[in-house]
Amino acid sequence: MKRDGKSKSPLTNRVNRIVGQVQGIGRMIEEDRECPEVLNTISAVHSALRALEAKLLEDHVRHCVCDAAADPKQLETRLEEMITLYRRRLS
Structure with missing residues (x-):
């Protein structure tokens, strides 16, 4: 999918x-910060x-998959x- 600057910017910001x-x-x-503080930050990164994954998946469905609907192959x-x-997400 080709993204314009308007759609790239929020992704690159994320x-x-x-x-x-x-x-x-x-x-x-x-800095030897407390483990719970580090773990909270790791959790924030996971989130x-x-x-980001959800947004990219949404874009893929809305654009790439929908655009492909005209061609069965x-x-x-x-x-x-x-x-x-x-499947990869589940494993």
Whole structure:
């Protein structure tokens, strides 16, 4: 999917925020911060990654899968991608 600047910006902002959180975890460990504080930050990173994943999945369904609906072969390929992603998520 080709994204324009308007749709890329929120995604890259999320990624940059996640990167900052992960770097913060490294600093927290270096500073010998309390384990619960570090674990809370790790939990926040997990949540942020899940939110990013959900947004990308939504974009994929709304654009790539819907666009493929006109071509049965392409639609089958996109649906197989979705099934693979779903199965991978469960394992």
